[in-house]
Amino acid sequence: MTTTITELETRERLQPGLASSSMLWEYAPSLESTDHVRVAPRYELFIGGKFVEPHSGKYFETINPATEERLSEVAEADAEDVDRAVKEARRAYEKVWRKIAPSERAKYIFRIARLIQEKSRALAVVETMNGGKPIKESRDIDIPLAAAHFFYYAGWADKLEYAFPNRNVAPVGVAGQIIPWNFPLLMAAWKLAPALAAGNTIVLKPAETTPLTAMLLAEIIQEAELPPGVVNILTGAGGTGAALVAHPDVDKIAFTGSTDVGKRIQRAIAGTKKKLTLELGGKAPNIIFEDAPLDQAVEGIINGIYFNQGHVCCAGSRLFVQESVVEPIIRKLRERIGTLRVGNPLDKNTDVGAINSRAQLEKIRELVDSGVEEGAEMVQTQCTLPSRGFWFAPTFFTGVSQSSRIAQEEIFGPVLSVLTFRSPEEALEKANNTPYGLSAGVWTEKGSRILKMAAKLRAGVIWANTYNKFDPASPFGGYKESGFGREGGIHGLGPYVTLS
Amino acid sequence: MTRLAVRKTYKLYINGEFPRTESGRFYPVRANGGDLLANACRGSRKDLRNAVVAARKAQSGWSGKTAYNRGQILYRIAEVCESRAAELADELRRQGASAVEARREIDAVIDRWVYYAGWSDKYAQVFGSVNPVAGPYYNFTVPEPTGVVGVVAPEEPSLLGLVSRIAPVIVGGNTVIAITSESKPLAAITMGEVFETSDVPAGVINLISGLKSELVPWLAAHMDVNAIDTTGVADEAVAKVQQTAAENVKRVVHFDGASIGWDDARRAQSPYAILDFQESKTVWHPMGM
Known part of the structure; x- marks a missing residue:
């Protein structure tokens, strides 16, 4: 089954407050000029x-x-x-x-x-x-x-x-x-x-x-x-x-x-x-504990997976949410992806640009189709995509099983798989259950838990209460x-x- | 009338126990002159897999011990080696070493354990870092064990070679499956008894004797082994091991003991040998009020 943001907006009209008003904002295009750029033939x-x-x-x-x-x-x-x-x-x-x-x-x-x-x-x-x-x-x-x-x-x-x-x-x-x-x-x-x-x-x-x-x-x-x-x-x-x-x-x-x-x-x-x-490659876990600052975590989830159209080897593509906060996280996530502006990459307002190539687009589509076939529930923004070029709307799946392809294989696109856990031990077990080990995210206000999780996650870069940060002084690798x-x-x- | 000696049965060392090979096979170990020294276990693929399971099971517990504790256990290995020096030297002699050579090798083995014992709580300080990133984040990098490591010990020196390669692996929190010298396995197998009595937890070190030509390809192919040390692999077989290791992106490490020498004080023992089996983990956290 698939619900869309358009449906959510419909429900919003019937039930005000369901979605945040920001998702209805429209921005006038603000195009970066290209006249100063010389590309040789x-x-x-x-x-x-x-x-x-x-x-x-x-x-x-x-x-x-x-x-x-x-x-x-x-x-x-x-x-x-x-x-x-x-x-x-x-x-x-x-x-x-x-x-x-x-x-x-x-x-x-x-x-x-x-x-x-x-x-x-x-x-x-x-x-x-x-x-x-x-x-x-x-x-x-x-x-x-x-x-x-x-x-x-x-x-x-x-x-x-x-x-x-x-x-x-x-x-x-x-x-x-x-x-x-x-x-x-x-x-x-x-x-x-x-x-x-x-x-x-x-x-x-x-x-x-x-x-x-x-x-x-x-x-x-x-x-x-x-x-x-x-x-x-x-x-x-x-x-x-x-x-x-x-x-x-x-x-x-x-x-x-x-x-x-x-x-x-x-x-x-x-x-x-x-x-x-x-x-x-990577298939990074991004783990949200119930005591996390949820709004910040949602920003981290969004940045973790939709940054650079998800064409990021360290993308937080497996979201693990503690069961007690699944409902608010999914609700906020639905609202937030509805506000992502997808379109002309040269527009300074654009959050999500074009997929890099037709081949990559086809790979994303194939994996997303497999997710639907395997019974996960897909949520996708219903933004208007340009008619030319390669585009894929920001997407996430709920009800994903640990063994499904969208939870195992690197998609390298704007597609998130949401899974759940009860205890920190279960989160670790699931998070580490992958042949990859490039990066991981942890969201919690509890300092001792951050340090323990950071030590136990088998990955080269751990972002705690942040995600997708890079710096020349900071070693990166898997x-x-x-x-x-x-x-x-x-x-x-x-x-x-x-x-x- | 002379008393009939009680001979020792040489077995494997897996998960803290001394099983015979499950295959029931043996191979003869002979002295230089050709006399039979022992019937050693000709370890099998199944033995290796059992050892990997034990090593994986032991890994998080071993790396979770404090560095101080790991250092003490390595130092304890040195102590027990010292007290069993005569026995180990006797085995080296039976395998062809002179008395002086045997004693020199045992001394080097003991000193090597002491050397690495001392590194346990220092290499992270020397090779970890706090990274001055351009933003309000606390960012640090620490070495962490690669995981389960396969070590192919050199034929010679059969004991010092084994010890020189496994000590830096385990001091860093890894667990190990080592294939012993094929031609001279006796002292190496006896080291299992040293480990067993030195508070080394079961599964942290596993020793398999047998034919390298059959054991090494399986070790290189095992998907739950994270790194392999090819020091004791025959030159002509190294390329094949490297190829096979790519299947799960194993780290492949090689120490050229023959040309560097096993006594080289800077390179035969070094914190860089520990780093060969470490990953670097970088952690970011925002700073704010």
């Missing part, structure tokens, strides 16, 4: 400090998922291009980057941070156009955090010996880095900044659907006058990534993406000396099948150094 590969044509001569189209309009076309790198890039990275590593004074290395990275800040508005607009995320998010979160990551790690470049007591620290060499489409520039920053600070050179492959801010970053890297070959950026699809993973002269692979691909990479590098870090290695903080240096 075509982007080449960034190898050895220059923009060069791909060996195959092939390009692929990149679109705006909110309109399905073509934005540009980008080069498709093949194994030859990967080889060229790795050779440039190796040369830059041996001849330049490992040799220059660490304090000078730091200054290059500071420059990148500053240039991102200077160009933040354009970067935010392009990020939103190419990825579908709301402009207020790319403007306030993605781009500032990307700059902050470079700024944070820049300062580490000449202080590495303080991070690894009683060890000599050396770089690893050439790093191959493969990043996802959900936070394109931010993920590039997470990968590049610590690798550069530790003295490595890099071949970076952005995601197939979101190459544009990576190419703007290539321009920034040029403008910062980084020595040629220190950072190389290759656009392409899965084949490009596979060629990078397989290249014999790459010393380290860092991958963020699905658990399935992560396992394939782990298998592919078996028998080699390559170092590996994986930041993979337990179990959510991967290994950390990004952020002092711990984020480890994957990019060799100790002796």
Whole structure:
């Protein structure tokens, strides 16, 4: 059975006070202008400090998922291009980057941070156009955090010996880095900044659907006058990534993406000396105790699952509510998702933007259909979705069983599964019953319970009375099948150094 | 008339008990000269699975003990090793070591337990952090055990190698299933008796003897094992283990004892060996009045 917000609004008319009045508010559009943004008709590969044509001569189209309009076309790198890039990275590593004074290395990275800040508005607009995320998010979160990551790690470049007591620290060499489409520039920053600070050179492959801010970053890297070959950026699809993973002269692979691909990479590098870090999928529990500040918790639930259209590996996609507060939580949740503004990502009022790609939309639909088939009750906003582009209305399911697919599999979309529990022990048991272990949320006013839950949840990041917070000083990464290695903080240096 | 010696039956050590392999199989352990030393258990897949169940069951209790308590238990292992040094050395000698070599290895084993005992309540201080995030949040990172760890002990040194690899695993709150040296398992198996009398809770350390060629692939494939130490896996078999380990994203750790040396005071024992089997957990909480 499915109830909709429209039905709720109907009942609201019959029974005033059921829904909050805020859900009826309409906002006039407030569009971010794009006239200051220049998107080139075509982007080449960034190898050895220059923009060069791909060996195959092939390009692929990149679109705006909110309109399905073509934005540009980008080069498709093949194994030859990967080889060229790795050779440039190796040369830059041996001849330049490992040799220059660490304090000078730091200054290059500071420059990148500053240039991102200077160009933040354009970067935010392009990020939103190419990825579908709301402009207020790319403007306030993605781009500032990307700059902050470079700024944070820049300062580490000449202080590495303080991070690894009683060890000599050396770089690893050439790093191959493969990043996802959900936070394109931010993920590039997470990968590049610590690798550069530790003295490595890099071949970076952005995601197939979101190459544009990576190419703007290539321009920034040029403008910062980084020595040629220190950072190389290759656009392409899965084949490009596979060629990078397989290249014999790459010393380290860092991958963020699905658990399935992560396992394939782990298998592919078996028998080699390559170092590996994986930041993979999640199915995070967000646990609400009866003594939690319920209104704040509801905001945390909403932010936890609908932030970035749910395209977040650490999304709080399994909500566990203590039985005594199920009724008010569900009621507040229904009201609150009705107030989420879904639509044009460039509108500064938009809360939920476009789904990143048709393929992702189809995956979300397939899993949501399975939820309905398995008998869970679906609640979905009945907002008017644009006729073009890829859209999925914010959705949650109640009456979800622990074994159902929507409680087990990562949906990577704006879809929440609500489950219930009685005791803290039961919450822990259910929360930890997953092969994933990236993140978890806990909501309670009881301090001792927070600390005990935080200790017992098997996940790399615990948000207590908050959710989806990120910072360059804060290590991020998973337990179990959510991967290994950390990004952020002092711990984020480890994957990019060799100790002796 | 000389008294007839009572020989020891070498068995497995699983869940704090000393069962024979459920398979009923054995393999001969021979001295360098070829003389039969013992019929050791040729452990099976079922034995390994039983050991994993025991290790999983013991894990939260072990990691839930205070660091001080874990340190005391490791120190107790050193004490019991010291009092059984003659027996352990005798086994090493029967397996081919000279008296001097055997005694040196036992001394190193005892000292290694003491070394790691001391780390129990310190590595979190050295490698944890309070993170100055840009916002009104208290944010800290602590190391936590990876969980259940499989350790493949090197063929040699059969006892020091085993101890050097399992001590950093368990001091960090993990539980372990170790496959002992195939060619020289005697002293390693006797270590089970040391653990059993050192207040190590049942299931925290499990020892399986047998043929690595059959045991290691099962350990690498087990979906409830979180990490595997391939130190004692034959070079040509390591790639296969790494491949299999990907099935549940196991952490794969390897210590190159042959080239670093088991006596290297900085690298054969080190807090970084503890960190190899730790996850980092970061906790956020808002600050406000």
